Amino acid sequence: MAAETAVGIAAPRARLALLLLLAPALVWLVGLIVLPHLELAVLSLRARVAPRVYELSLGQYRTFIDEPLYWHTFVRTAGISILATVCTLLIAFPAAWYIAKLARGRARSVLFVLCLIPFWVSETVRTLGWMILLRESGVLPRVLVDLGITPAPIEMLYHDATILAGLVYTSLLFMVVPLVSALESLDDSLIEAAYDLGGTGWSILRQIVVPHAAPGIAAGSIVVFMLTLGNYLTPTLLGGKNSLWFTEQIYTQFITRFNWEQGAAFGFLLLVLSTAIVWLGLKLTGQHFGDVMRRS
Amino acid sequence: MIPSLPRSKLSRHAIGGYVVAFFVFLFVPLVVVAVFAFNDANYPAPPWRGFTLDWFLGGGSGRTGLFADGPLVNSVGTSVIVAAWVTMLSVFVGTANAFLLERARFRGKAALSLLMLAPLVIPGVILGISILAFASRLAQFVDDIWGLELDILRPGLPLVVAGQFSYVVSIATLTIAARLKRFDATLEEAAFNLGASRAAVLWTVTLPYLRPALVGAAAISFLMSFENFNTTLMLVGSDPPLTIMMYGRMREGASPVLNAVSLFLMVASALIALVLLRRPTRGAGG
Numbered sequence: 001m002a003a004e005t006a007v008g009i010a011a012p013r014a015r016l017a018l019l020l021l022l023a024p025a026l027v028w029l030v031g032l033i034v035l036p037h038l039e040l041a042v043l044s045l046r047a048r049v050a051p052r053v054y055e056l057s058l059g060q061y062r063t064f065i066d067e068p069l070y071w072h073t074f075v076r077t078a079g080i081s082i083l084a085t086v087c088t089l090l091i092a093f094p095a096a097w098y099i100a101k102l103a104r105g106r107a108r109s110v111l112f113v114l115c116l117i118p119f120w121v122s123e124t125v126r127t128l129g130w131m132i133l134l135r136e137s138g139v140l141p142r143v144l145v146d147l148g149i150t151p152a153p154i155e156m157l158y159h160d161a162t163i164l165a166g167l168v169y170t171s172l173l174f175m176v177v178p179l180v181s182a183l184e185s186l187d188d189s190l191i192e193a194a195y196d197l198g199g200t201g202w203s204i205l206r207q208i209v210v211p212h213a214a215p216g217i218a219a220g221s222i223v224v225f226m227l228t229l230g231n232y233l234t235p236t237l238l239g240g241k242n243s244l245w246f247t248e249q250i251y252t253q254f255i256t257r258f259n260w261e262q263g264a265a266f267g268f269l270l271l272v273l274s275t276a277i278v279w280l281g282l283k284l285t286g287q288h289f290g291d292v293m294r295r296s
Numbered sequence: 297m298i299p300s301l302p303r304s305k306l307s308r309h310a311i312g313g314y315v316v317a318f319f320v321f322l323f324v325p326l327v328v329v330a331v332f333a334f335n336d337a338n339y340p341a342p343p344w345r346g347f348t349l350d351w352f353l354g355g356g357s358g359r360t361g362l363f364a365d366g367p368l369v370n371s372v373g374t375s376v377i378v379a380a381w382v383t384m385l386s387v388f389v390g391t392a393n394a395f396l397l398e399r400a401r402f403r404g405k406a407a408l409s410l411l412m413l414a415p416l417v418i419p420g421v422i423l424g425i426s427i428l429a430f431a432s433r434l435a436q437f438v439d440d441i442w443g444l445e446l447d448i449l450r451p452g453l454p455l456v457v458a459g460q461f462s463y464v465v466s467i468a469t470l471t472i473a474a475r476l477k478r479f480d481a482t483l484e485e486a487a488f489n490l491g492a493s494r495a496a497v498l499w500t501v502t503l504p505y506l507r508p509a510l511v512g513a514a515a516i517s518f519l520m521s522f523e524n525f526n527t528t529l530m531l532v533g534s535d536p537p538l539t540i541m542m543y544g545r546m547r548e549g550a551s552p553v554l555n556a557v558s559l560f561l562m563v564a565s566a567l568i569a570l571v572l573l574r575r576p577t578r579g580a581g582g
Contacts, residue, residue, distance in 0.1 A: 036426035129325025230419025
């Protein structure tokens with residue numbers, strides 16, 4: 001196969017082998033990634049003037065700006081996604097620290113695998129679990145009543161905080177794994193040295209641990225943000241009709257209203273936001289896209 | 297902070313308690329789903345009314361258990377068929393891509409390898425709508441030129457397979473390429489020197505070496521496909537896979553039969569996970 005190019009046998013055969021190897025990759029990338037996204041861009045920039053007659057238009061993007069519901073939803077989705085990313089980092093960090101630094105031997109690998117297990121199960125199942133826990137007739141409101149904290153069961157679904165909690169839950173794995181591998185590579189003797197030199201817990205964390213773990217933190221945060229922004233299931237099920245999540249707007253335009261032009265424009269805006277944040281995150285931490293993806 | 301430094305009793309208990317709380321948070325939703333699959337009530341909610349297997353075996357008498365629920369069982373079948381296709385395609389194309397990235401030399405390789413990662417940063421919803429739009433354009437084109445109605449390009453399982461494949465193959469490629477990178481090329485040279493043909497070398501030396509990565513990539517592809525929701529939602533036609541079916545039912549209201557099918561899924565993924573973890577597939581993902 002392509003080893004021929006490496007070993008260096010007859011050139012025409014090597015060319016043929018290369019083409020054969022390239023073909024599936026090109027069919028995949030051109031047919032399923034590049035052309036569909038071009039089509040999406042074209043759709044988002046056209047307006048129907050007569051049956052099967054279209055002209056170039058920025059109308060869809062103007063609608064996005066003129067209609068407060070749309071850009072509110074957009075900003076809200078971005079805001080909650082950032083908040084969810086920060087919360088995920090704060091919640092995952094101590095657990096990752098425990099696994100990487102405090103647990104020993106077998107306990108460490110067992111805990112690590114325990115972290116992975118819930119994420120082998122479909123997001124649908126996990127969300128079902130949260131719905132059973134949180135709905136008015138569910139487990140947690142009942143426990144609160146039994147403990148005498150609330151007089152009657154309260155509805156814990158359909159709040160922004162519920163959406164946030166659900167998103168954090170769904171994202172934890174993608175933060176814990178890169179954090180653990182970043183923290184494992186931190187030499188304990190550096191921490192001991194800092195301690196001997198009079199460092200306190202806080203200053204060691206800030207000056208030694210966080211700078212060392214920065215690549216892992218960045219990789220985890222980028223992946224979590226991206227997945228949160230594009231999530232559909234968790235916000236719509238845990239947030240109900242008030243979820244106002246941007247992917248839901250895309251679905252509504254595309255599938256419910258069959259307004260593909262508008263849906264395509266929304267899709268493009270989401271794609272631009274997602275790409276911009278990923279790019280910014282990489283720039284700020286001076287990393288390469290390929291490395292981050294391979295690590296996560 | 298670390299065991300070799302003096303730590304106060306308080307801080308030790310604090311982090312210990314935190315880790316316990318963390319794992320409770322991780323597992324509580326799953327435990328709740330599993331427990332209420334066996335509750336003898338028409339609604340998955342407390343209080344506990346006794347143990348029953350109705351939600352698995354029931355049929356007829358007001359309660360339809362998982363195995364009597366035709367549409368639900370069909371949707372599991374649909375998911376398995378879709379996942380099988382996605383797995384086959386992803387492992388095959390992923391292997392070709394791995395050889396392309398690790399063995400071939402050509403212009404534009406760096407750009408191509410970067411492009412191969414792109415599907416991982418495109419939100420699944422957008423992958424779905426872009427493929428939907430492009431397929432519809434193709435269908436229109438075929439209709440205009442040849443007057444053919446191509447159902448394969450309308451929302452339905454072929455498009456679902458295409459949509460899931462479009463990003464699952466990125467993961468398969470990464471997994472297989474990572475192992476091929478560590479392959480010792482002298483093994484192949486030795487086989488050539490001993491007179492083996494190219495095909496024989498590939499079949500008896502290179503592919504056996506890649507086997508753990510191929511198995512790992514297949515398991516991950518299957519799982520990713522089976523659990524995919526975002527992309528599938530946009531491309532699905534009249535026969536929904538399980539995740540879409542469950543989503544629809546969850547919006548309508550709750551029934552413990554969903555808990556039953558969920559428990560079934562948990563057991564199935566646990567089995568796949570066990571197979572994967574027991575193999576020495578270092579770096580094969582997960």
